Amino acid sequence: MPQEQSFHLPLRASQIDQYDQTCKHLFSQKVILAYILRDYVPGFENCSIQQMMNDYLHDPMEADPFTNALTGMTNDRGHLRYDLLFSVKIPGEQKMYLNVEPQGLIKKNEAIMKRVLYYSSEMISSQYGTVFTGSHYEYLRRCCGIWIVFKAPKKHQNRVYQLKVQGD
16 A cells, blocks of 8 residues: 655745745646646546647637737736636637646635635636627627646545536
């Protein structure tokens, strides 16, 4: 039986920004994203990693009015900053928006699922004026948020949680 191992990375305030930048760099690599998408996002399960890297993954923060508008955006409800926001082509479909949020530590009482829902809802509602206008909701693009937590409370370790809004 494999023995569980854990480690603790004590970070000083001066190291937190460096840690954050390292995580963002790691998760912005196409090969890492390809594995995550293939294993966790419907539509990519039949693609090879190489095919995904060449045909479906665009560079992070590519020149797209929507992703540019959301990066570090400020709105009338406060400040929201996405760690990594990508425009990704889905095989046989239009683009989708992918938010990747590496998190170092989730505290016991933090309402992480509500935070995930809030970020995802903002990704959807912010498409108005950049992806669609008026009542043309048919142009809304699919959104996906992937949160990777490195130090979660024991009951949430090694888990994948999915929040879905799905039609009939």
